[in-house]
Amino acid sequence: MISSTFTTAVTCMDGRIQIPVIEYMKSTFGVAYVDMITEPGPNKILSENTDNNIVGSIRRRVAISVEVHYSKVIAVVGHHDCVGNPTDKETQRHHIHNAVSMVNTWGFDAQVIGLWIDETWLVHEVSPRT
Numbered sequence: 001m002i003s004s005t006f007t008t009a010v011t012c013m014d015g016r017i018q019i020p021v022i023e024y025m026k027s028t029f030g031v032a033y034v035d036m037i038t039e040p041g042p043n044k045i046l047s048e049n050t051d052n053n054i055v056g057s058i059r060r061r062v063a064i065s066v067e068v069h070y071s072k073v074i075a076v077v078g079h080h081d082c083v084g085n086p087t088d089k090e091t092q093r094h095h096i097h098n099a100v101s102m103v104n105t106w107g108f109d110a111q112v113i114g115l116w117i118d119e120t121w122l123v124h125e126v127s128p129r130t
């Protein structure tokens with residue numbers, strides 16, 4: 001168990017997944033708060049890594065969460081029925097894995113994990129913790 005008050009979620013803006021993500025992070029990591037960094041389909045955005053403006057914006061927000069709030073865990077989230085990433089589950093999982101690798105290259109002092117939210121809004125960890 002990591003003793004930190006905050007964690008970080010790079011997650012979709014979709015309103016259906018905010019509470020599942022927050023509850024998963026709070027219960028799994030024993031934190032009080034989850035800083036939410038939202039974009040439509042962020043696993044696709046980070047996996048493709050072609051839009052420097054959005055990727056830079058995500059990175060700056062992650063930096064605030066890690067450096068000011070001392071978050072020790074950064075989750076990258078993908079979910080079922082995503083408007084921002086309208087691909088199948090396997091493609092989305094591939095995007096999540098690529099996005100986790102991408103965020104790891106930023107070198108923050110935090111663990112990076114991937115989360116998948118299924119059609120019943122259950123949260124699954126889909127990448128090994130590093």
Ligand SMILES: [Zn+2]
Pocket residue numbers: 012013014040041079081082083084085
């Ligand atoms: Zn979405």
